[in-house]
Amino acid sequence: xxxxxxxxxxxxxxxxxxxxxxxxxxxxxLRFDNKEIDGxxxxxxxxxxxxxxxxxxxxxxxxxxxxxxxxxxxxxxRIGKVTNALHDLQVGDKVGIRGxxxxxxxxxxxxxxxVIYVAGGIGLIPLRSSIVHVLQHRNDFGRILLLYGSRSPQxxxxxxxxxxxxxxxxxxxxxxxxxxxxxxxxxxxxxxxLFDKVEIPVENTVAFVCGPPVMFNAxxxxxxxxxxxxxMIISTLERHMKCGVGKCQHxxxxxxxxxxxxxxxxxxxxxxxxxxx
Amino acid sequence: xxxxxxxxxxxxxxxLEEKYTLYGPYLDEAFGQCFFDxxxxxxxxxxxxxxxxxxxxxVFPHLETIMQYKYDKNAKKADIAMVFDDVPKALFGLRSCxxxxxxxxxxxxxxxEFVDEVYRHHRSRxxxxxxTCVVPFKQCFCVCTxxxxxxxxxxxxxxxxxxxxYLLEVGSEKGKAFIESFNFPKATQEHVTQKQKLVExxxxxxxxxxxxxxxxxxxxxxxxxxxxxxxxxWEYIGNQxxxxxxxxxxxxxxxxxxxxxxxxxxxxxERLRTWDSCSxxxxxxxxxxxxxxxxxxxxxxxxFFCKLSYSQSKKYLRPGCVxxxxxxxxxxxxxxxxxxxxYIRREIHE
Ligand SMILES: Cc1cc2nc3c(=O)[nH]c(=O)nc-3n(C[C@H](O)[C@H](O)[C@H](O)COP(=O)(O)OP(=O)(O)OC[C@H]3O[C@@H](n4cnc5c(N)ncnc54)[C@H](O)[C@@H]3O)c2cc1C
Ligand code: SF4
Ligand code: SF4
Ligand code: SF4
Ligand code: FES
Numbered sequence: 001x002x003x004x005x006x007x008x009x010x011x012x013x014x015x016x017x018x019x020x021x022x023x024x025x026x027x028x029x030l031r032f033d034n035k036e037i038d039g040x041x042x043x044x045x046x047x048x049x050x051x052x053x054x055x056x057x058x059x060x061x062x063x064x065x066x067x068x069x070x071x072x073x074x075x076x077x078r079i080g081k082v083t084n085a086l087h088d089l090q091v092g093d094k095v096g097i098r099g100x101x102x103x104x105x106x107x108x109x110x111x112x113x114x115v116i117y118v119a120g121g122i123g124l125i126p127l128r129s130s131i132v133h134v135l136q137h138r139n140d141f142g143r144i145l146l147l148y149g150s151r152s153p154q155x156x157x158x159x160x161x162x163x164x165x166x167x168x169x170x171x172x173x174x175x176x177x178x179x180x181x182x183x184x185x186x187x188x189x190x191x192x193x194l195f196d197k198v199e200i201p202v203e204n205t206v207a208f209v210c211g212p213p214v215m216f217n218a219x220x221x222x223x224x225x226x227x228x229x230x231x232m233i234i235s236t237l238e239r240h241m242k243c244g245v246g247k248c249q250h251x252x253x254x255x256x257x258x259x260x261x262x263x264x265x266x267x268x269x270x271x272x273x274x275x276x277x
Numbered sequence: 278x279x280x281x282x283x284x285x286x287x288x289x290x291x292x293l294e295e296k297y298t299l300y301g302p303y304l305d306e307a308f309g310q311c312f313f314d315x316x317x318x319x320x321x322x323x324x325x326x327x328x329x330x331x332x333x334x335x336v337f338p339h340l341e342t343i344m345q346y347k348y349d350k351n352a353k354k355a356d357i358a359m360v361f362d363d364v365p366k367a368l369f370g371l372r373s374c375x376x377x378x379x380x381x382x383x384x385x386x387x388x389x390e391f392v393d394e395v396y397r398h399h400r401s402r403x404x405x406x407x408x409t410c411v412v413p414f415k416q417c418f419c420v421c422t423x424x425x426x427x428x429x430x431x432x433x434x435x436x437x438x439x440x441x442x443y444l445l446e447v448g449s450e451k452g453k454a455f456i457e458s459f460n461f462p463k464a465t466q467e468h469v470t471q472k473q474k475l476v477e478x479x480x481x482x483x484x485x486x487x488x489x490x491x492x493x494x495x496x497x498x499x500x501x502x503x504x505x506x507x508x509x510x511w512e513y514i515g516n517q518x519x520x521x522x523x524x525x526x527x528x529x530x531x532x533x534x535x536x537x538x539x540x541x542x543x544x545x546x547e548r549l550r551t552w553d554s555c556s557x558x559x560x561x562x563x564x565x566x567x568x569x570x571x572x573x574x575x576x577x578x579x580x581f582f583c584k585l586s587y588s589q590s591k592k593y594l595r596p597g598c599v600x601x602x603x604x605x606x607x608x609x610x611x612x613x614x615x616x617x618x619x620y621i622r623r624e625i626h627e
Binding site for chain 2: 007008009010012014052054055056057058059079080083092093094096212213238239240242243245246247248249250252253255260274275276277
């Protein structure tokens with residue numbers, strides 16, 4: 001299969017299905033109009049694309065599908081000009097896509113290890129691809145855990161997925177919400193409260209962490225205290241992005257560029273960037 | 278190598294004008310200042326002081342359409358096309374600092390993993406005539422950044438004012454082909470020696486004439502790279518900055534840009550690339566309002582990291598500053614690059 005990288009001119013894709021996730025977040029299933037691209041567009045889990053909403057602009061967005069056999073899609077929170085315009089589109093409308101960009105998750109290096117996912121809110125979007133990949137290659141890994149937290153039950157991402165995941169044997173899922181509702185039967189409390197309730201493997205373990213900066217810092221502290229090494233903590237960083245290919249410099253952080261050197265970094269790298277995350 | 282009469286310079290410019298859009302330094306009567314822009318051969322002024330603006334805008338315009346598209350929402354049809362500028366351009370009378378600046382931008386846009394096609398189109402079909410500085414100007418410090426006062430490479434032709442005539446050096450096949458038909462008299466080794474002496478003399482003049490800036494950058498680069506600069510120094514520098522962005526705009530090596538899609542009345546959309554500056558607060562602010570570079574000093578030291586760190590220069594093979602002194606000229610906060618270098622050096626010596 002030849003790898004297709006779309007660098008300058010966006011390729012046109014059609015929105016085939018739109019799924020409401022939570023308030024202001026929708027998933028858009030896409031298909032490239034150009035059959036050749038559609039068949040050959042490959043990416044690594046952890047990479048991202050630039051998505052053009054015609055007449056509004058372009059924005060960076062993660063690729064939640066597994067690189068192998070998931071339907072191609074993006075999940076987007078409505079937050080500004082371009083994402084608002086995307087949310088106003090309907091099935092059949094077109095968008096433009098450039099990519100894939102960035103480095104991707106280091107799956108080869110983590111083979112044979114236990115994997116812990118810690119996600120907060122829509123931080124589950126960039127991790128989804130990795131989770132699906134690891135579940136598809138279950139035998140390559142040790143224990144697989146997911147610790148996921150959101151503000152309230154209504155803010156839990158990919159609820160249909162979560163239900164499926166909870167049924168998969170050997171996939172240990174733990175879900176919490178900051179504020180419960182009368183119907184909510186699960187754990188209540190911020191995500192770090194899960195750390196005392198779950199038996200967390202430390203030896204031979206890699207942790208994927210993604211969420212808002214406050215949550216990120218608290219989770220890192222918990223993981224480090226338990227003895228998980230800084231180069232075994234993996235995260236994806238977010239920056240304002242314009243070009244995606246290392247030219248506009250908007251995504252510069254310390255000495256690296258998130259669009260070409262990232263977005264996947266280990267915590268050991270993040271510590272040396274010399275900037276806030 | 279040729280020895281040409283003073284008046285022959287205009288002949289060359291006129292000949293270039295026939296094939297290229299001509300850009301060069303001219304004295305603006307109203308301002309009494311030199312600018313580098315579109316010009317006719319008659320108006321080029323090689324004796325004018327260093328232009329207020331570098332030639333960067335010729336290859337990287339302030340505002341330029343890089344893509345155009347039309348989306349028909351009803352028919353669900355999108356037509357997209359890149360927009361390229363194929364116009365051949367001649368840059369005439371470039372001073373060495375600005376030529377080096379252009380090479381910095383070349384390495385950045387063309388010399389890495391992804392080639393910027395829009396830039397490449399500007400840059401291909403370009404003819405460059407450099408001009409040796411036999412006398413520096415007040416704010417110059419190219420001798421500290423290895424970028425002047427005489428150009429070493431990257432030109433098609435180079436002119437040096439020997440007093441009663443010009444030494445004309447050829448720097449490329451293109452330059453050779455172009456100049457052959459003029460049948461100018463050949464220069465001798467003596468004229469080359471004369472030029473060398475003039476350049477050496479020019480360098481000694483920096484001490485007396487280039488009095489506004491001295492920026493001995495090498496030790497400072499080491500310091501910036503290793504991160505041993507006290508918080509207070511960056512804070513002090515940050516507090517002086519009013520975030521006007523002028524330093525980035527006049528700098529021959531600053532290339533940060535923004536991209537915006539703008540809808541036209543005609544119904545199509547232009548993807549615009551515009552200059553940007555890392556000093557602006559909105560530069561790194563993300564959707565939702567989180568700004569990882571909130572404190573002003575975090576933003577302000579970015580520019581100096583970019584100009585003065587080895588990790589940057591390793592990528593682009595030289596410091597990001599070419600010693601033109603323009604940022605010192607325009608900065609209302611008095612933190613042009615030479616001053617920043619001075620603050621950091623002072624810290625080293627304390
Ligand atoms: C690698 C990566 C992966 C991502 N993955 C996802 C994902 O999977 N899902 C998702 O929903 N999001 C994702 N994002 C975030 C997404 O890219 C942003 O939410 C998106 O860019 C928002 O675009 P917008 O045009 O709608 O918002 P904008 O219009 O860009 O949002 C408004 C913000 O723009 C800035 N702004 C607006 N106007 C101005 C002005 N005049 N001057 C200065 N600043 C201004 C402000 O910071 C404001 O907060 C990802 C980002 C990156 C970098
Ligand atoms: S900095 Fe050097 S090359 Fe530039 S104008 Fe001054 S003397 Fe000439
Ligand atoms: S940093 Fe200042 S002195 Fe250096 S090249 Fe840019 S404008 Fe000129
Ligand atoms: S010119 Fe001076 S005040 Fe203006 S942004 Fe640059 S450093 Fe800050
Ligand atoms: S997005 Fe332009 S440099 Fe990274």
